[in-house]
Amino acid sequence: MSTVTLSQRELKRRRKLGAEYVAPSPYTLKAALEKGDIFTKLSALVFGLGNIVHKQYVKGLLFLAGEVGFILFMIFSGAHNLSMLPSLGWRKESSGWVGDEFVHTPGDNSVTILLYGVCTLVICLLFLLWWSLAIRSAYKAQCLGGKNGRAPSFMDDIHTLFDSKANILLLALPVAGILIFTVLPLIFMISMAFTSYDHNHLVLFDWVGLQNFKAVFSNSGSIISGRLFLSVLTWTLVWAFFATFLNFFFGLFLAMIIQRNTTRGKGFWRAVFSMSIAVPQFVSLLVMHQMLQPQGAVNRILEQWGWINGPMPFFTDTTWARVTVIVINLWVGIPYTIMQVTGILQNIPAELYEAAKIDGANWWQIFVKITMPYIIFVLTPYLITTFTGNVNNFNVIYLLTRGDPIPVGDSAGKTDLLITWLYKLTVDRSDYNLGAVIGIMTFIVLAVVSLITYRSSGSYKNEEAFR
Amino acid sequence: MSKHTQIKPQSQGFMHDQRKRRIVADIATYVLLTVLGIIWLLPIVWIFLESFNKNTAPYQETFFPTEFSLDSYISLFTETKVLNFPRMFMNTFIIAVFVCIISVFFVLSVAYCMSRMRFRGRRSFMNFVLILGMFPGIMSVVAIYFILKAMGLTSDGMTILALILVYSAGTGAGFYVMKGYMDTIPTSLDEAAMLDGCTRWQVFTKIIIPMCRPMIVYQAIVGFLTPWLDFVMAKVIARTQDNYTASLGLWLMLDKEYINSWFGRFAAAAVLISIPIAILFIVMQRFYQESMSGAVKG
CATH class of the missing domain: 1.10.3720.10 (MetI-like)
Structure with missing residues (x-):
């Protein structure tokens, strides 16, 4: 066991990761099936046999219990769940008199079938993992038993769980949480994109393949069409671009003004601007929504002053609404930028400025050649997160305009982002399949944008140089 | 504009010219910050005052309430x-x-x-x-x-x-x-x-x-x-x-x-x-x- 010959792939991995590299466990599935004794090999059928033979009773019984549990689950419901998955059910709910008896047949519910099917698939995958774990554990017991005379006892295993393998103990619950409440819903939702689960098929629906994706790109659909998708997508990108960069530049500008040598009361000004962070976002957005109504406070005061004659169409005219949300987002976002940038401005090494001044640079040159590159370098990851955050900025749009103005007959309004459209399609209109498609599209957009920007950013290319 | 003070005195510039420019920049800064500060605080102050408004209707004649009470609370x-x-x-x-x-x-x-x-x-x-x-x-x-x-x-x-x-x-x-x-x-x-x-x-x-x-x-x-x-x-x-x-x-x-x-x-x-x-x-x-x-x- 002293020299483990590494495969070509492992060698490459080791070179790439350097100090980060972790050697693979010598107790692999392959080794277990090739070099294991008869008990180890039999463990592939009766889980935990190898462990029990080597006196690891508790561990062996746990493996066995897992296997028995899985088999029972498959017999009583799992197999049924899987068999229903391809058809998603076909029996309609019915009730009526058969002879003298009133018979009610509940019928199939495709959502439940789909959910249980997906869950069963995930459980099957977990069982495969359990299987390989059982075999490898049996092989390990065999090897260690041969070497040390006895395999580690259950108490020893518990101790390693608190020491060298604490990661398993600590990660178990959080990972389970992520699996059940983040990954499973995602798989479930993604699978919905390939079904006909919409407001017309709420109980029984079928697999339809890529039809929903076609609907997004064709121009025939009524609820969703290529035209609508394209316009929402364009607005989403325009919005995210303006929301991110206007916030960034105005925030930078304000931070630098406050930072000036001769500006007094720096703390006071920063406090004024961070007041809006402290108020919960949905409260301030609802208040703004209220203030900007046709009858709202802003229109009132402008009319009182005699500046306007009718109410201004803040949320009823497309261009007005779009500009309004971007401007209000400035109100929401600039304080965050000020907070972020102030810290970084203070961190820029003073000698850089001094050297530039000795060389006779003016303030604009200093700004362009020193301040900006430094800030951009540090803030690129932050800008990318802000951009993706803005693509997913549900609150600002939904609480302010709810997508208004909405052209008659369209499912998405002129200020709807992909994310609010997705929400409306699923929660309000029950067109789950289309919502799922939009969700997948949003993911693709986000992944592409962040990949491109991140890859071409300085902080990614030079990451190693600063370690 | 924020970096005016960091410019090296130019050969033809006089001391009081520098000072004047700095004062102008300062005034501009304070005016800008005050205006923006008011914009930033306005909605917060408004909702705070509205919560004490005796008249609880959502749309009112005046921007700020005129009569105050604790009724809403x-x-x-x-x-x-x-x-x-x-x-x-x-x-x-x-x-x-x-x-x-x-x-x-x-x-x-x-x-x-x-x-x-x-x-x-x-x-x-x-x-x-x-x-x-x-x-x-x-x-x-x-x-x-x-x-x-x-x-x-x-x-x-x-x-x-x-x-x-x-x-x-x-x-x-x-x-x-x-x-x-x-x-x-x-x-x-x-x-x-x-x-x-x-x-x-x-x-x-x-x-x-x-x-x-x-x-x-x-x-x-x-x-x-x-x-x-x-x-x-x-x-x-x-x-x-x-x-x-x-x-x-x-x-x-x-x-x-x-x-x-x-x-x-x-x-x-x-x-x-x-x-x-x-x-x-x-x-x-x-x-x-x-x-x-x-x-x-x-």
Whole structure:
């Protein structure tokens, strides 16, 4: 066991990761099936046999219990769940008199079938993992038993769980949480994109393949069409671009003004601007929504002053609404930028400025050649997160305009982002399949944008140089 | 413009010219900051004054109220037949306490594993979480509802439990900030402790956790605030008014049916919710900036 010959792939991995590299466990599935004794090999059928033979009773019984549990689950419901998955059910709910008896047949519910099917698939995958774990554990017991005379006892295993393998103990619950409440819903939702689960098929629906994706790109659909998708997508990108960069530049500008040598009361000004962070976002957005109504406070005061004659169409005219949300987002976002940038401005090494001044640079040159590159370098990851955050900025749009103005007959309004459209399609209109498609599209957009920007950013290319 | 003072005196420039320019720049700065400051504070001041307005109609003749009273606050807590705000407040508080505890525990354990332990699959896990974060969260809201329904957690009494689960289960994925902070704690501390016979678990509980206190406060507040700020998840999961959270209640008060009689109380509720959250936020800010400045200097 002293020299483990590494495969070509492992060698490459080791070179790439350097100090980060972790050697693979010598107790692999392959080794277990090739070099294991008869008990180890039999463990592939009766889980935990190898462990029990080597006196690891508790561990062996746990493996066995897992296997028995899985088999029972498959017999009583799992197999049924899987068999229903391809058809998603076909029996309609019915009730009526058969002879003298009133018979009610509940019928199939495709959502439940789909959910249980997906869950069963995930459980099957977990069982495969359990299987390989059982075999490898049996092989390990065999090897260690041969070497040390006895395999580690259950108490020893518990101790390693608190020491060298604490990661398993600590990660178990959080990972389970992520699996059940983040990954499973995602798989479930993604699978919905390939079904006909919409407001017309709420109980029984079928697999339809890529039809929903076609609907997004064709121009025939009524609820969703290529035209609508394209316009929402364009607005989403325009919005995210303006929301991110206007916030960034105005925030930078304000931070630098406050930072000036001769500006007094720096703390006071920063406090004024961070007041809006402290108020919960949905409260301030609802208040703004209220203030900007046709009858709202802003229109009132402008009319009182005699500046306007009718109410201004803040949320009823497309261009007005779009500009309004971007401007209000400035109100929401600039304080965050000020907070972020102030810290970084203070961190820029003073000698850089001094050297530039000795060389006779003016303030604009200093700004362009020193301040900006430094800030951009540090803030690129932050800008990318802000951009993706803005693509997913549900609150600002939904609480302010709810997508208004909405052209008659369209499912998405002129200020709807992909994310609010997705929400409306699923929660309000029950067109789950289309919502799922939009969700997948949003993911693709986000992944592409962040990949491109991140890859071409300085902080990614030079990451190693600063370690 | 902000860098005027840093320009070297030019050969033909006189001293008083420099001073004049500086004074002009100063005045411009203060005027700009004052105007923007007023814009930033206006909505906050407005809703605060509206909450004391005697006239509770949503649309009024004047911008600021003219008569003041405490009626909105009193009726918010006494008239609980239509919308039971005290109960919504309690619901949210209970949820927030649990989410706070669970999320701190989850984030700490995941961050410790990612920062201190080296095991196979560590990097894949971190990349996986990053990719997972790119799926829009709203997408899974409905799916989560179906899953909770299948688990029997959507019935009346169970909604609070369901919301606790939903808010806290995925928090382990938000370990990045905490991990960044842990990375700045020198590993020599761990090594010294382990030489003295500490297990990894003891290193975690006796060294890392006490040293992460600023970030724990930050994380605890973030966890505590989640239920107060979210309303999408709550809207889908809490179907009856008995289980509403405070944010959902506020949202409902501005609905077309309620707004005419509830606007004053909406303002009062908004102020009541904002005050504790603002205090928590200011506390959190301090700890966050402390920890970030530590991480940047590293």
